[in-house]
Amino acid sequence: MRRTQSPGDRRKVQVxxxxxxxxxxxxxxxxxxxxxxxxxxxxxxxxxxxxxGLVNKLSQLTEEHIRRVSTRDAERGERVGG
Incomplete structure (x- = not known):
């Protein structure tokens, strides 16, 4: 791995x-x-x-779950993912 400083933002390190x-x-x-x-x-x-077809159904299920969790967390005043 090589790490370099970001030319646009000195706080960032590019890997x-x-x-x-x-x-x-x-x-x-x-x-x-x-x-x-x-x-x-x-x-x-x-x-x-x-x-x-299976991949599409799993993708739809995942999107539905994300919406459900996001809505639940928003109602609780929480951020999704922490």
């Missing part, structure tokens, strides 16, 4: 991965990415459509 850091991340996650790609290439249209 970025070095080439070595990117290599280490790929060493860990690369095999999973490749295996996942292979798995997805083997799926048929019906399976992909079913997965997309």
């Amino acid at each position: 970025e991965l070095t080439a070595e850091g990117r290599r280490l991340v790929w060493d860990v996650y690369g095999p999973m990415v490749r295996d996942g790609q292979t798995l997805l290439e083997e799926l048929g249209v019906d399976e992909i459509t079913a997965m997309a």
Whole structure:
């Protein structure tokens, strides 16, 4: 990792991965990415459509939960997340 001072705001520190850091991340996650790609290439249209439907439903459920929690917290005078 490399840390540099923000040119626009001296109070901030910017953090970025070095080439070595990117290599280490790929060493860990690369095999999973490749295996996942292979798995997805083997799926048929019906399976992909079913997965997309499930992801959409889970996304809607998450959004509904966020609204419910936000409304509840606002009624209590609390901030969401703390």
